[in-house]
Amino acid sequence: MTRKNVHLKIGEMKTDTGLIKNLEVSVGKLIDDSWEEPMGPTPMPEITTLRNWDLTLLNKYKPFYLPACDLCCLCTFGKCDLTGGKRGACGLEIGAQSSRIVLLACSIGAATHTAHARHMVDHLIEKYGRRYPLDVGGLNIKVEAPVTRLITGIKPEKLGDLEEVLDYCETQITHCLSAAHTGQEGNNLDFESKAFHAGRMDQIGMEIGDIAQISTLDFPKADPDAPLIELGIGTVDTSKPVIMAIGHNVIPSIGVIDYMKANNLGESLEVVGLCCTAFDITRNWKRGKIVGPISWQLRFIRGGFADVVILDEQCVRTDIFNEAERVKAPVIAASAKNCMGFKDRTDDPADEIVADLVSGKTPGVLILDPDKVGEVAVKVAQQVAPKRRNFTVLPELEEIKKLAKTCRHCNLCRRSCPQDLEISEALKDAAEGSIKKLTELYEYCIGCARCEQVCPVKLSIHSFIIKAGEKKMLEETNFCRCGRGAIQDIEIRNVGSPIVLGEIPGILAVVGCSNYPKGGKDVYDICREFANRRFIVVTSGCSAMSAGSYKNEEGQTIYEEFTGDFAAGGVLNVGSCVANSHIAGAAIKVANIFAKRPLRGNYEEIADYIHNRIGAVGLAWGAYSQKAASIAAGFWSLGVPVLVGPHGSKYRRMLLGREDKKENWEVYDARTGDKINVGPSPEHLFQTVETKEEAMVTIAKLCIRPNDTWKGRSIKLSHYIDLSKRFYGLIPQDIDKFVRTEADIPMTMKNDILEIIKEKGWKETVIPDPTLLPRLVRKKKEIK
């Protein structure tokens, strides 16, 4: 830690010169710097400090805008029509407006993670004190907060040290958000740069939130052998009272677990989680269970499994209290950010609240004391469960067949379905006695229930789909590796060289939400393909759950089939959304621990290193949220490419390179200062892909980096070519752009590739010591 507030208060003091009463002295900050590393050039960057770096990347990967809306309606001058090159009343054109929306999304995401971290840190300080030491991996981790160290220049050691980091983030996010006000920024690239900055703050917010909870809540500490956790609706023992938590902030659920432990109730109830809070429940308590990703909220509630529903924050369906009321399950809202309109009962006696919920006097309450949440939830679950007896609103199959006959086949259900599912046809078959098509929809449905909102005869279509898929749902008994948290320093040392030289072909981070185009199986297939290819596969969030939701031929889930090491062929789940920071942290640690690049406040150099040398790719196959946008922005800023599935096109802006424009692919050779063309490596910074097959080919290609040795490049190209031949039916047509010397060509393909590249006029080139930063060129000469 580097700075501390010093505040001296003297009630009464006698001195030789007189009596001093009520003296208060504040000296602002006291530097207490035990970190020996010298401060780098950009500690605690302001919103324009890293603008040049951002613009360097944005010049290489220019925005391609896909406006989701032609209008702007953010101020009272509007609505303004921005079609046909028209500017709005404020002067903004559609490109800048699109960037502005990106900035808004990233600022919302960063604010959400940072507010989550703030709540977490405040609560934990209250419980454990400011001097509680941070520990994310014992002796295995010396660089405990790589993102924070890199961006702020602060080395946090104690819980209290995190407060100043959060102060900084909150200030920066406010600046970012303010830039979206009418009449602030007008240039699209400046909006984009600020979106990158929001992404940087988001990475810090996530890191702070996770290291605070890892240090205090008995989570796995960078453990590759973190236990396997039961996953899936079929794992829930419904003969016991079931408490379900939805969201991302585990503190109220910890209240439940602590109360159960204190009262020896550990075996008497089921505590299950949905979405990221599930990960953090199970990181704390291995008996907890993971129901599934965010899209399964309605499945679980309408299926009648939950006796009490606890809502914390983020990604919670805002109509969940209506749904819970239908199945007579009381709701406890437990976050100040998500009060759900309930009366605040925080200060009421627990037994009074329990009585009101059990009797049905009130369907839900707001309780902002996590310990009280724990007591109330457990007592309510125990009393409600025998009455509810897993009451469900799912209709019987015969009822579905009967109701399906009332369908008018207007097709509004399909036209409102984000997946374009053929619901009307399935209902037609159901009316004729076959539920096969409805059953098939179960895998692809993302659980939004928009179909029900538009149905003119008010059919509970989503419930029909759940019921039709009930057998499959109850057979969902899988395993997910418990969120391990950070990557150990020793793991980084072991893989640093093969990653940077290209001999481990890449790091694939499969992260984010479950708005998948064709179900979660795609996530499993992609993870398994690359694990088998000896990539390092990292998972987090809902994607980590989907990856664990399918089995191989031997009946093993992916977490049983592959180790949890950060090593070639490992599949490791870092944890919940906030654990995404450890993925960025791992890349940063490769630059720092393996390559010995200075870390402290040295953002540009580390990002430049990562961009040019570490073949990492993020895949958010079902990204839906603003948080996913800000997480992506944090990776863009580090120069790490991010792919999204087709629904990700709705983020309405891509960052695309142009492989056909040779001039875009020059780097400096740090040894000589010469400009060297390194080809499109990596080709894009943010791209939507349409199918899992395209995703796999693209992932292999995006792992290529200018620094690859010939051996590493040869390995990477062999994967790119192999996947391209398998899914595209041909050798990649851009292969000439990735071959620098003949040694780069995989041996078994040499003749074929040589023929192709020579036809294209290929010429041998050198492998540089690549950098985009002229100041890193060691040989002094004029750089233009």
Next chain:
Amino acid sequence: MSCEPWQCAEVSSTKKAMAITKPEVAISLIRRANRPILVVGSNAINRKLEGKLLIDYLIDFAKASKIPIVATAHMVGEFLKRGYKPAGFMSAMDIGNRLVDPEWQGIDGKGPHDLAVFVALPYYMQGLILSGLMHFATKLKTLTLDNMYHPHASWSFPNAGVGIWAENLKVMTSKFEGGQ
């Protein structure tokens, strides 16, 4: 036939695609174009019309009309499997990004395209790309061949059943075969 967007919320603002009421209109637009291009997405192998996959209709149409195809996603492999070599292949975002560049010399390097015909991408994704082209590719016209109305195109067929869709594609193919 309706001229509402296929996905109900995909409303446009002040500009809306002209509806194509007869396949002859689409034929005329393609014939009038100097440098048309047909972008084919991944639903080409997911949509079956009267027992025949959409991709097979599109191959027939491309052969008849001589319009060059750019395959997106992994569709190039599907075309090659059927013995048809598309003029090019790239991701949907890449082709969109090139089409907004007035300096791009087209898939064959012979000059900018003046008409981009889209078909078979996921509806929302195709809609967003069409929106990008509407705003940023001011000299380009766009046309969709799906049976789903795309408001952000310059011209689009209205929402229709697969029977009408198949018939439209067959008519378009036959007219080119007869007319050229």
